[in-house]
Amino acid sequence: MLNILAMSGSLRAASTNSALVAALARNAPEGCRITVYDGLGGLPIFNPDDEGERTPHAAAALIDAVMRADGVIVSCPEYAHGVPGGLKNALDWLVSRDAAVAKPAMLVHASPRSLFARAALAEIMRTMSFAMHEERMLEIALLGKKPPEVEVILAEQTSRQAMHDALSAFAEFIRSR
Numbered sequence: 001m002l003n004i005l006a007m008s009g010s011l012r013a014a015s016t017n018s019a020l021v022a023a024l025a026r027n028a029p030e031g032c033r034i035t036v037y038d039g040l041g042g043l044p045i046f047n048p049d050d051e052g053e054r055t056p057h058a059a060a061a062l063i064d065a066v067m068r069a070d071g072v073i074v075s076c077p078e079y080a081h082g083v084p085g086g087l088k089n090a091l092d093w094l095v096s097r098d099a100a101v102a103k104p105a106m107l108v109h110a111s112p113r114s115l116f117a118r119a120a121l122a123e124i125m126r127t128m129s130f131a132m133h134e135e136r137m138l139e140i141a142l143l144g145k146k147p148p149e150v151e152v153i154l155a156e157q158t159s160r161q162a163m164h165d166a167l168s169a170f171a172e173f174i175r176s177r
């Protein structure tokens with residue numbers, strides 16, 4: 001059983017990225033369990049002085065979850081052509097550990113725009129030595145949609161098939177490593 005950790009970069013209650021991550025968890029293919037990380041908003045701002053024995057509990061929980069995962073999935077909005085601070089902060093807590101090193105990771109997209117954030121996030125995660133699965137991209141256009149419409153789109157057969165195919169390809173990538 002592959003244990004995959006999925007993370008949304010948005011704290012918005014009606015977040016399309018969080019809806020996509022939740023839908024991925026519901027559509028996990030056989031042999032994969034997807035756990036949604038929901039601690040982003042509770043992480044203290046990263047401070048290198050607070051590493052080692054001083055690591056805050058919330059950061060230690062994130063590091064542990066990434067360590068234990070066979071792979072990581074991130075769905076993230078773009079703010080002002082960049083990666084939202086909350087997600088970058090979470091990643092910063094992982095930089096000087098082994099947690100990210102060679103850890104399979106895949107980006108998924110809830111917006112057809114956000115090209116700056118996609119590129120920046122991929123660059124950040126490659127720099128952190130995540131093993132990025134970049135061959136097959138999952139993009140489901142949820143930008144600007146309200147929750148009821150988001151749920152309708154995510155329940156469509158084409159969306160479910162796209163999620164299933166992307167997750168199956170990611171699982172294969174993880175198993176091949």
Ligand SMILES: Cc1cc2nc3c(=O)[nH]c(=O)nc-3n(C[C@H](O)[C@H](O)[C@H](O)COP(=O)(O)O)c2cc1C
Pocket residue numbers: 010011012014015016017018076077078079080081082110111113114115142143144
């Ligand atoms: C402060 C702010 C800045 C944004 N800047 C951009 C941007 O530079 N490029 C872009 O494509 N969308 C931008 N957006 C739109 C969000 O990326 C978009 O609404 C996204 O779907 C929100 O994700 P969520 O539904 O998961 O919260 C911005 C939104 C906010 C709130």
